[in-house]
Amino acid sequence: MDPFEVEGDSRKSNKPKYSKFTQQELPACKPLLTPGIVVSAFSLIGILFVPIGLASLSASQEIVELIDRYDTSCVPMTDKVGFIQNSKTDKTCTRTLTVPKQMKSPIYVYYQIGDFYQNHRRYVKSRSDKQLRYKEAAGLTKNCEPEGNSADGAPIIPCGLIAWSLFNDTYTISVNKKAIEVNKKGIAWQSDKNNKFGSDVYPSNFQKGNIIGGAKLNESIPLSEQEDLIVWMRTAALPTFRKLYGRIEADIMANDQLTVVIQNNYNTYSFGGSKVLVLSTTSWIGGKNNFIGVAYLTIGGLCLFLAVGFIVLYMFKPRALGDPSYLSWNRDILD
Amino acid sequence: MAGGGGGDGRRRRRRKMQLSRLYSFACGRRPSVADDDPGSRIGGPGFSRVVNAGALAQQPPPEQLLPTGSNSISTTKYNVATFLPKSLFEQFRRVANVYFLISACLAYTKLAPYTSASAIAPLVIVIVATMVKEAVEDWRRNQQDTEVNNRRTKVFQDGAFQDAKWKDLRVGDIVKVEKDDFFPADLVLLSSSYEDAVCYVETMNLDGETNLKLKQSLEVTSNLQDDESFSSFGAVIRCEDPNAHLYSFVGNIEIEEQPHPLSPQQLLLRDSKLRNTEFVYGVVIFTGHDTKVMQNAMKVPSKRSNIEKKMDWIIYLLLSLLVLISFIGSIFFGIATRDDLRDGRTKRWYLRPDDTTIYFDPKKAAISAVLHFLTAMMLYGYFIPISLYISIEIVKLLQARFINQDIHMYHEETDTPAHARTSNLNEELGQVDTILTDKTGTLTCNSMEFIKCSIAGTAYGRGITAVERAMAKRKGSPLIADMDNGIERFQPEGNIAVKGFNFMDERVMNGNWVNQPHSNVIEMFFRLLAVCHTCIPEVDEESGKISYEAESPDEAAFVVAARELGFTFYQRTQTGVSLHELDPLSGKQVDRSYKILHVLEFNSARKRMSVIVKDEEGKTFLFSKGADSVMFERLSSSEGAYRQVTQQHINEYADAGLRTLVLAYRELEEDEYAYFDRKFTAAKNSVSADRDEKIEEAADLLERDLILLGATAVEDKLQKGVPECIDKLAQAGIKIWVLTGDKMETAINIGYACSLLRQGMKQITITLETADIIALEKGSDKAAITEASKDNVVRQINEGKKLINASVGETFALIIDGKSLTYALEDDAKGIFLDLAIGCGSVICCRSSPKQKALVTRLVKTGTGKVTLAIGDGANDVGMIQEADIGVGISGAEGMQAVMASDVSIAQFRFLERLLLVHGHWCYSRISSMICYFFYKNITFGVTMFLYEAHTTFSGQAFYNDWAMALYNVLFTSLPVIAMGVFDQDVSARFCLKYPMLYQEGPQNLLFRWARILGWMLYGVASAVIIFFLSAGSLQYQAFRKSGEVMDIESLGATAYTCVVWAVNAQMAITVSYFTLIQHICIWGGIALWYVFLVAYGAITPTFSTTFFMVFVDALAGAPSYWVVTLLVSAAALIPYFTYAAIKTWFFPDYHNKIQWLRHRDRGQPDSNADLEFGQALRQFSVRSTGVGVSARRDAVELVRLNTKVYHADPPQLS
DSSP states (O other): OOTTTTSTTOSSOOOOOOOTTTTTOOOOBOOOOOHHHHHHHHHHHHHHHHHHHHHHHHHHHHOOEEEEEOTTTTSOSSOHHHHHHOSSSOOEEEEEEEOSSOBOSOEEEEEEESSOOTTOHHHHHOOOHHHHHOGGGTTOOGGGTTSSBOTTSOBOBSOSHHHHTOOOOEEEEEETTEEOOOBOTTOSOHHHHHHTSOTTOOOBSTTOSSSOOSOOOOTTSOGGGOHHHHHHHSOOSSSSEEEEEEEEOSOBOTTOEEEEEEEOOOOOTTTTOOEEEEEEOOBTTBSSOTHHHHHHHHHHHHHHHHHHHHHHHHHHSOOOTTOGGGOHHHHHHHO | OTTTHHHHHHHHHHHSOOGGGTSTTTTOOOOOTTSOOGGGGTTSTTOOEEEEEEGGGGSOOSSSOOOOOOSOOOOOSOOTTTHHHHHHHHHTTSHHHHHHHHHHHHTTSTTOSSOHHHHHHHHHHHHHHHHHHHHHHHHHHHHHHHHHHTOEEEEEETTEEEEEEGGGOOTTOEEEEETTOBOSSEEEEEEESSTTOEEEEEOHHHHOOOSEEEEEOOGGGTTOOSGGGGSSOEEEEEEOOOOSOTTOOOEEEEETTEEEEEOGGGEEOTTOEEESOSEEEEEEEEOGGGSHHHHHOOOOOOOOOHHHHHHHHHHHHHHHHHHHHHHHHHHHHHHHHHHTEETTEESSGGGOTTSOOGGGOGGGHHHHHHHHHHHHHHHGGGGSOTTHHHHHHHHHHHHHHHHHHOGGGOBTTTTBOOEESOGGGGGGGGGEEEEEEOOTTTTEEEEEEEEEEEETTEEEOOOOOHHHHHHHHHHTOHHHHHHHHHHHHHSGGGOOSBTTBOOOOTTTGGGGGGGSTTHHHHHHHHHHHHHSSOOEEEEOTTTOOEEEEOSSHHHHHHHHHHHHTTOEEEEEOSSEEEEEEEOTTTOSEEEEEEEEEEEEOOOTTTOEEEEEEEOTTSOEEEEEEEOHHHHGGGBOTTOOTTHHHHHHHHHHHHHTTOEEEEEEEEEEOHHHHHHHHHHHHHHHHOOSTTHHHHHHHHHHHHSOSBEEEEEEEEEEEEOTTHHHHHHHHHHTTOEEEEEOSSOHHHHHHHHHHTTSSOTTSEEEEEOSOSHHHHHHHHSOOHHHHHHHHHHHHHHHHHHHHHHHHHOSSOOEEEEEOHHHHHHHTSHHHHHHHHHHHHTSSEEEEOSOOHHHHHHHHHHHHHHHOSEEEEEEOSGGGHHHHHHSSEEEEEOSSSOSHHHHHOSEEESSTTHHHIIIIIIIHHHHHHHHHHHHHHHHHHHHHHHHHHHHHHTTTTOOOOSSOHHHHHHIIIIISHHHHHHHHHHOOSSOHHHHHHOGGGGGGTTTTOSSSHHHHHHHHHHHHHHHHHHHHHHHHHTSSSBOSTTOOBOOHHHHHHHHHHHHHHHHHHHHHHHOSSBOHHHHHHHHHHHHHHHHHHHHHHHSOHHHHGGGTTIIIIIITTOHHHHHHHHHHHHHHHHHHHHHHHHHHHHSOOHHHHHHHHHHHHHHOOOHHHHHHHHHHHHHTTHHHHSHHHHHOOTTOOOOOOOOOOOOOOOOOOO
């Protein structure tokens, strides 16, 4: 089978066996960037990209997004850090928003944090996947230090900095003064719930140390049902990120008054990060981001421009390609 | 065989002649007193070997231990035990591998940005693959060794000679070697089938010489002529320790307590072959690796190609880039880390800077930064492609296979394909700037053909030489055209009816010579041809055909010619030769015998050889043949009838590129001979230092007053296709230097014949054969001669340079002889000599010794810094083959020595054209594209990781999943690049040969210049920037699915990774210029593999696949945005290159682009006229840079011989 194996039967003669393969004469396409190919390639990309861009852009434009940055207005101007770190103070904060356009359900509620380096290597590594998954692996806290074991040496479940710094702001939303339910079920990836977080693993010793990081967990609910934790444990790629908080399964009309009562517990003030509440609908492209559409239109446009440019070049400088008389720098010498 | 063969053998022996007498003083020389007595050193340091042979072998050796070396050899690099450590050591001699090993070790520390297993795996894969390759190669060597070790020979055991394997031989064994067998070890010759215990040995495997060498045993042992006599034989041999000197041996043999001195004359070397002798007996003295041939087997100096050397620099460059960006990252990381804890307050509290490890400690930010530096070095390790070396090795191996497989470089007659013996120089074949070639056997066939002769002032022979044909072609003379047709009829397609004979003239053939005037002279002429030589006839018993074993092809040509002309030499006895002669009186065949009294050997000083014979009537004749320069002055002054005419003919022959010899004879008086005999014998038997001079003197006395018979002309035919090949190579801008041992005139003539020299060229000749120097040489003051010669040479060189500088538009040829070369190569002169030579279109060095050839090669190599290729076929070319950047061996008639030392072997010179222009160019273009692409794809990958790390405050977090990263180079992007390295063709073979100027891309290094390499690297950075920012911008924080989920590290990583895989593979698709099915499979297969990996790896339990668990199936595949982004990013990443490539091929095409255009246009309209025009234009492309292409081209210029200088043809090389 191996085309190279022609030596075996050449005992009598050393003559190489002829085949298109060994003689490197396989049938082949020999692409050459002729004007036709170049122009049509660019045109094709352009013609393909512009509609995709328009579709993405319109999908993005369709989306209704309600954004409210509340971190600065929910704390006193002085000593933000002291305020947030004080467990005694009342951190309730009420925000009122007006919906500009009708929002069809499902409406996704996100919290967005800025300048939070969930992707820091120390942070990313500070977890124990086995412990999250298996009951008997409770003691596997090697990577979790300093949040691996409690003061008396018992393993913290879930261990590590990620879990420890779990986001703990809460939002209570009411539309036109009427409370509306925020569904917090089904916000985590199904595969995470099924395979990464054990249904028989319960939190223990969590947030019992001298420094409390973030949210506490209900010790009677298994980890696989702690969807806020599961969402949080999927570390974000970039320092500004959104995480799914819940889902509103009712339409909100335009000009509706939205009142959000926020328990502003989470400390982003130490590192100067922002906190934003986001309510957003989705479309096929996902959330609101014109970038994809604009990028498509830009590149599509660029390609069309290049196609035209090459046509013009070809028309005004009709270089009969392959014509010997156009080997310009040689003519200088010959003349 | 052992018992019965004895008597039979003896009878046969009687019939055989004893050739020892033939070699009257050249060979059969016993060690003379002059060579200071070496026997005294025996037993001393370096001479301690004691061998107990035969019956004595059972006795314990006196004092010393018996040498116990086994005769089995091993040329393998490794054995089972040493393979692992040794090959690992070899692997880690590479800088890149050491880097990866350190990375892998550090991966076990906390420093590692990824898991240790994923760091080790690629390294292990690469190392194991390389080791498997090593192991397979070594296994092949091992099999060869086993084959040799298991060869059979006959060893004396238990009273009889029995079959044994080579490897079982022990020192002291007595062996019997039969005709045409190889000697299994170094033996001391005891006796042979000849009565005087001589034997003939062919040493082709040792020194490449095909002529037979005579060996003779000591008289004491020569009577051991049958198997039985060894039952009682016993001897002790004391000799030197094993060493590598092939031509020296010191020792003695003690038989019955009586020591006899041994010399190289008794030594039979392993791997040489017994010829013309039924059998010999010998004692094994050196076995296995102790043998001289094995001691000589030096390692071929390993050569590295320029591209590989440059690649090292690229690696260093990347390493420093790596250090640089790691350093920058570390500074930022240090600052960010220190900021985390200020005045006891933690900033990024979620990182717990108050309770941290040393790696992230704000209080010791500097140390953390240093440690981060190490992490970053590991993280960006992807800048350096781990699989680069192994990929290149695989590619080169496969390229070499293609060279071996090329049917167009297969020589049908000798059944030899081309063979790339080392694969690491493939691409160097595409960069050759200067070819240094041997002449005899390389440009020519080294099979002499008797083509013309001049007898008694009449020129005979209607054959036409290549030179004459070349001349005729230029003139376009119809007469010559007729002659050309005649040739075709006479000599169909170079397939000569009788090897060595291309003579046609009805006036003398078929016995017609009897009717010619001077028929007696013609008779004597033919007789001389048949008698005056040292050939041995071999009569085929079935067909009765006679073939000849000759020391040189010239001699063979003479005897063959004599046979064809009616004087068949059929027997050589101990004392004479026998001929079938045509008797002019009766017109019948008669048998005549001539008693050979003496042979006066040829040597380069004498330039002639003579025999003294006594015919049946008792008359004594001296037959002599030699170079015209020495022969004419020895002719009798009274005899001048056709001297002028003969001289004229000889000049014509020399001009026609023939080797000529003058034949003359003399009848000797009885007393004159007797006087000579006495004197000559006395000289031979003398032991003084001036023995040779005395012999010379005696011979000189006799070789005078000769009577001229005529002259012969022998053609050393050019190999098929040589002029066309040289023409093509010259068109390709390759400079060709001919380094030959021949005389200047012959070399010049061949230069013309093979289109190396052209009539329009001005010849600059540097020679010391000038009158004043010759006059000076008559004197004895050596210092003065040297000084004058040196001045003379330097003056000539400077004159030549002035000449070149003064003229415009002329081309020059430099011809220099060996003696001048000696001075020109001295340190203070070689600079100007090289300058002069570079200014000339063609260079011919005549009369150069093997060492000079190597020195010239070194001078060109180091002086110009360009790639040199040396091509040769004989042992004398080994030096230059090893010295040159690339050595090419012609696997021709002169043995394997050159081939063994070469990097590539081909059967014929003309295959060089295809080897360089097609395979060389392809390999060069492939490897350079491949390396550029390799760096591009790794930089693209690495820079995306860097950009991502910048978004993590340089914490060392990897963008991609550990295993995905690990497999990037080995799985997703490795096959396409290998496929490109093996199969890509910028221009098809046909066009490579049609437009040889294309080759200049190699020597000018257009495809691997820094601009191109850096361009690719920058493009890699640009691609990475496009990929990272487009994908991160598209999928930043908003939901990416309709169901509202947002991106996390791994989904964004997987998306960006997908874009990288698409971009680099699609980039490959637009880079490749020869898109076969294989390319399709590799490129699209690479992409498919990535998806397969995503699915398969994602399906494994999350404790292993960690964050990549179900990343594709669950998250990405269902998200339109993922696919939309993939399309966007990969297209965007390719647009810059595509635009650049379009503009480049349109407006600034490389040479190969131009040819691609031409091919493209041709496909539409096969217009041969424009084709030609275009070709002409293409040729101008790089003519300016070399000036050689045109100069050696034969274009339409008439080749008319204006040069009326008298040439002397050289005498045959008998030694």
